[in-house]
Amino acid sequence: MKRSSIKELLQSDKILQEVHVKGWVRTFRSNRFIALNDGSTINNIQCVVDFENADETLLKRINTGAAVSIHGTLTESQGKGQTVEIQVTNLEVLGDSNPDEYPIQPKKHSLEFLRENAHLRVRTNTFSAVMRLRSALSFAVHQYFQQNGFYYVNTPIITGSDAEGAGEMFKVTQFEANNAPVNEEGEIDYSKDFFGKETNLTVSGQLEGETYAMALGKIYTFGPTFRAENSNTTRHLAEFWMIEPEVAFNDLDANMDLSEDFIKYVLQYVLDNCQDDLAFLDSRLAQEEKKKPQAERSEMGLLEKLRFVVDNNFKRVSYTEAIEILRNSKPNKKKKFQFPVNEWGVDLQSEHERYLVEKHFKCPVILFDYPANIKAFYMRLNEDGKTVRAMDVLFPGIGEMVGGSQREERLDVLKEKMAELNIPEEELWWYLDTRKFGTAVHSGFGLGFERLVLFATGMSNIRDVIPFPRTPQNAEF
RNA sequence: UCCUCAAUAGCUCAGUUGGUUAGAGCAUCUGACUGUUAAUCAGAGGGUCCCUGGUUCGAGUCCAGGUUGAGGAGCCA
Secondary structure, three states, X not given: OOOOOHHHHHHOOOOOOEEEEEEEEEEEEOOOEEEXXXXXXXXXXXXXXXXXXXXXXXXXXXXXXXXEEEEEEEEEOOOOOOOEEEEEEEEEEEXXXXXXXXXXXXXXXXXXXXHOOOOOHHHOHHHHHHHHHHHHHHHHHHHHHHHOOOEXXXXXXXXXXXXXXXXXXXXXXXXXXXXXXXXXXXOEOHHHOOOOOOEEEOOOOHHHHHHHHHHHOEEEEEEEEEOOOOOOOOOOOOEEEEEEEEEEOOOHHHHHHHHXXXXXXXXXXXXXXXXXXXXXXXXXXXXXXXXXXXXXXXXXXXXHHHHHHHHOOOEEEEHHHHHHHHHOOHHHHOOOOOOOOOOOOOOOOHHHXXXXXXXXXXXXXXXXXXXXXXXXXXXXXXXXXXXXXXXXXXXXXXXXXXXXEEEOOOHHHHHHHHHHOOOOHHHHXXXXXXXXXXXXXXXXXXXXXXXXXXXXXXXXXXXXXXXXOOEOOEOOO
């Protein structure tokens, strides 16, 4: 007999028909009611066992976590918690689960404990909802770009350029740690290594992506990215997935339009397609919020927050305007900021970004036209000579969701900037070629996928929105 | 990397000014009950009090160093 998913059965009108399901036992109550989940939906289906006529040794094997195969009749439920249930005619335990050892109990676990059981945590409601949402978001990312004429480009994960300047890199080498060949100066001789040069895991596919945008027009990357920073925060991972669109002939305004349109599209997609999981996460967040003191509670629930972002325009503010707002803000005047805002040119601290997004504008904010000397070498210098066409999209509770810019398309200006920052031209000869041959205005941005998942699920720690998080001192699994 | 806090049963936690036999709820096991919804009731088992060293007649408790975790900062996406 054909097996149905629980998702299908809960929506079906197959009342009084024979059905077949397989899944894992969530709870077994009163020696009679199995709450069965197969991952197809957050909802369980209740399977009612005729315990009076059942083999007792079989009943003893129906434990939390066990895999079972069930044949039975779909009926309307006599109980209150569900509309339909399965009257079991045949039950087979496919895989036992020793209740003495199985770590996932039918009770609340701390997120810290579940992180230590990352291989099993997806069997909980919270993590299954998060991971289904992550999958849906990932699909929506591709759908958005594909529908809008973008080509998906796979930039290299092992990279030979270390001039991207996006952060500390993980080395890739075949050498033994204490037995690497050295040259006459006593330095490690990478010309003898696998690639014949020093190589690293990518921190960004942007530079390679730019070369493809200068031929395919509109491209995006969506792949793993690595940072060897010793970052211990709720927003950073050593291995994360980044989305990097790059568009030829787009200026910064078009770039801001793209980022806003893109974010709204993928959030609308999950609002339309992940209602059960979002409803669960919405109530989960509401319960979490209740534990906080009144002052720290967020004004909006998860669903409310998502709809708000989709329905309202992001506020676009230049760095210079932002500095003015901050300088005249109450916390600055009352010296509540740890880093007071006095002069133009300083980098904004988290507390300043949070003030702008959460207190002043109360909506996502796009900051643009930053001082040149706090931004990367490839960003387009403005006519004022002191700011660059950079932009950051800031989100409440998350901070920087997107970082992007219009790229410097003028070869001479780019070379000058690289010289200033001691970036050797030989390293990036291929990148400079895009400016030598048919250069054009172009723009792009990077969006940390996990930060998007963080926002869409209402989770608060980035380690809880990726299956197996990689962070300093932790590469278990 | 810096600052703050934490680590006690499988999980979540309590443990008084240092004091003799370290507790609770949940989970597990045994039994009762059976249309339950985190079922209920009765009973039982379960401890390297993170590690190393120190102070003390005596350390879960105090001190030092370390490990791991959490929150915040920096770096950023």
